[in-house]
Amino acid sequence: MNDSVQREIEELTNRLLELQHAYYVEHVSLVSDREYDRLFDRLLLLEQRHPELKSPHSPTSRVGSDLVHELPEVEHAIPVLSLDKAYSAQAVLEWMEKCRKRTADELSFTAEEKNDGVAIVLYYQNGILERGVTRGNGYVGNDVTPNVKTIAQVPLKLKEPVDASVRGEIFLGISDFHRISSAQETEFANPRNLAAGSIRRVKSRETAKVPLQLCVYEGYVTGRQEQTHVGMLQYLSYLGFPLSRHIGVFYPQGHTGHEHHEGFSHWHIGGFDRIEQYIAAAAETRRDRDYEIDGLVFKVNELNARDELGYTGHHPRWAAAYKFESPEAQTVIERIEIQVGRTGRITPVARVRPVKIGGSVVSNVTLHNQEYIRMLEAAEGDAVSVSKRGDVIPAVERVVEKNPQALPFWEIPEHCPSCGGALVLKGAHHFCQNVQCPDQVFGRIQFFCSRKQMDIDGFGPETIRTLIELGAVHDIPDIYEADLASVLADVPGFKEKKITLLQQGLRKSMTRPFDTVLASLGIPDIGIKAAQLLIAGGYQSIESMVQDAQTGKESAFTEIKGIGPAMAASLGEALRDPEMVRRIQRLQHAGLCFHGTADEPEGEQGFADQTWCVTGSFDSYKPRSKAEELIRRHGGKVVSAVSGSVTHLLAGQSAGSKLAKAKELNIRIVSEDEFTAMISSMN
Ligand SMILES: [Zn+2]
CATH class of the missing domain: 2.40.50.140 (Nucleic acid-binding proteins)
Structure with missing residues (x-):
């Protein structure tokens, strides 16, 4: 009985690995999605019933697990050195010349795209993936095997039962990055950061959600002797690895430029006279690709010449990285x-x-x-x-x-540098939980007074610091209650005129509407948008919010469209906090507005169904959130990143990369004057 089950599991495992390779590496579907799912589910079922028969390279490991695994440190079999850099085509040619002079042989060279991702070393034994290790400091990296197994392009089992260590880059496509970052709040600035963060998750199921890709560029296979790097790359491709999508091969002379396709990669072959042109073309076409490359890696093609050239203390002499210009x-x-x-x-x-x-x-x-x-x-x-x-x-x-002492990575201390309180990890961030912490007090007041919030003239960081240092201010309401004229009387830099300005600023802030005041309290997740939704949703006074929060009815907040459970919980928690309640009462007493009415959206909905992105600076819209507010008021959606879903880009002065990206995507670009005209035509 078990024999036949074992055979079926083996057959399914091999068949699914084949199908995955065809689909993810060669981009060919050999069977329908339904058939694939049927095979996959069958294997999953058999493995659940007979966990002892599950293969360590089972294709079901692609979905990852919720088990928390460690990221232990592992020493690399062969150190992963960095590469010498070249910043111009001229520098590449000079490096080639140096290589040719050092060896007697006639050399040829290869050029591979350097994907902008995370370097990884994959270790195989008998053709089975044993381990995936990050580059780390080049000598020691992190073992991220369960995460690597979830990456569909990483072969779990090779075509031949060889022992190998293979180097490559794990990266993320640009469109995948935009899709993921618009679906969730992410701290990651670019695809590489997100790839690097994903590969180090402690739950492999989290890694499996990100469609990471692989590209390999170097392999050491026990007992395999190849003459050239090209030969080794072709062998790696045969074993099941995806290569760089564009590879150049350059010979001293006699080869005219032509191109042929072999499997997944494009090979461009030419003479040395073609190198400058090749680099220029790569710098141009990289903007059209759905993955980021930060350069080209040039290598000596003849492997025996590499041995002859050897290494300096820092890098191999037989390779050079050409870097594109970048900010x-x-x-x-x-x-x-x-x-x-x-x-x-x-x-x-x-x-x-x-x-x-x-x-x-x-x-x-x-x-x-x-x-x-x-x-x-x-x-x-x-x-x-x-x-x-x-x-x-x-x-x-x-x-x-890495630093000379090879310190691994910096760790956040256990105590707050401002107040000495213990720091606590909540989610991705550490927190100081002492509400009296001087830095928190400063931050709270500064946020409250800032231009995007209450916009109180004169209350910049220096003024606030001074007031805190004088002991006159311990919390937000103190700025209204303190007698500024006497507190600041003898302080250098605070002449009568400046003090009058501060007092005028405070008086003016008392006219700010309820939504602005609520959003300025700094309750996590409760910004101006949430404040407007709450008020429009029926909470027309702070008392009604406090009452629901304190009588266990905070779920009522979520009945308002746009207020999620996390926002409701955050608001509930804040309004049950006696400290916050006292702060609100004092501000109310000082004369700030804590009640409002639900406004109908104003203006004609001329931007309905449009998605706008705003970049650069403007003469009439300062801060530029004023322009964003106008777009929303006229029914448009505002997002922070340019992607395929954006319909309009409002571009002000010194608009940078977003403008370039929008042009590339053929997004309608709107100038400040044009925008002003659009708005006035709607009112
Ligand atoms: Zn603190």
Whole structure:
């Protein structure tokens, strides 16, 4: 009985692996989706009944598991060195010349696309995937095997039962990235970050949800002797690995440029005179691809010449990475500090050696959270690549070289640097839970006064800091209750005129409507949009909200369209907090508005069914949320990223990458003047 089950499991396993390879690597469907599902479900069922017969390379491992697995450190069999960089075609040609001079042989060269992803080393024994390890510091990486197994393009079993270690890049398609980031709030700035974060998830089922791809570029197969890199790549392809989609091969002379297709990859063959043109073409066509490449990797094709050329301490002499220009620059993390936000949320920030990127000098770079730092494997002293794309805050993109002491990755301390309280991990972030924490008090007041919230003139960071340091202000209501004229009387920089300005600002803020006041309290998830929905949904006073929150009826919030359970829980929690209730009462007493009426959406719905993205700066719409508000008021949807679903891009001055992207996608581009005309025609 068990024999026949075992045979069936083996047959199904092999058949499904074949079908997966055909579908994910060769992009061919050999059977209908229904037939595939039937086979898959059958195997799943048999494996559930006979777990002892399940193969370690079963195609069902692609769906991952909820079991939390560790990411232990593993030493690489062969160190993964970084590559020497070349920033111009001239530099590539010079490097080639150097290689030719060092060896007596006549050399040829290959060029592969460098996918912008996460380097991975896959270890196979007898043709079965044993382990997937991240590059790490080149000598030691993280074992991410359960996650790697979920990636459909990673062969779980090879065509031949060989022992091999294979290097490649795990990456994510651009359209897949946009689809995932628009479906969920994500902290990841680009496809590479999301790929790197996914490969390090501790639940493989989470990894399986992200359609990661693989491209391999180097392999060491026990007992296999190939003459050339091209030969090795063809063998790797035969074993079941996807290669770089475009590969160039260049010979000294006698070869005229032509192109032929072999399986999955395009091979471009030519003489050395074609290299400059090849690089220029790659720089151009990369913008049309659905994956990001950050350069081309050139290698000596003859494998015996590679042995002859050998290595320097840092990199092989037989390879060079040509880098495309990008809004990135290299610098060094001098130290990592943590910032305490108004909600107590901890954000690690890298203080980097100042570096110029895209016209501005960057010295502070966000590291988001512990998970992000782990993903980067970043520590103080590391040489890093930093990017600044469009309006996005500068971010550390990757570690270029580890610090000399090889510190692995930086860890958030156990205590708050502002108040000394214990830090607690909630979700992806650490929090300081002490509401009196000075940094939180500052953040709360600053947020309340900021231009996007209550917009109180004169209450900038310095004024707020001064008031806190003088002991005059401990919470938001204090700014209304304090006697500013006497508190600031002898403080340098606060002349009578400035104090009058502050008082006028406070008076003006008392005319702000309920939705603005509610959104300015800084309750997590309750921004201006949620505040408007709540008020329009019938909560026309703070008392009615507090009452529902305190009598266990917070589920009533979710009856309003657009208010989800997380928002309702957050609002409920805040309004049950005696600290918050007292704050509200004091603000009410100071004269702020805590009641309002439900407004009908104003204006003609001329933007109905349209999705807008707004970029750049404007003369008449400052901050630009004013333009976004107008779009919403006229029935349009506003999103923050340019993707296929965007119908209009409102482009102001110095619009950057979003404008370029919109042009590429043929999205209608609207200037400020045009927009103003559209709005006035509707009113
Ligand atoms: Zn604190």
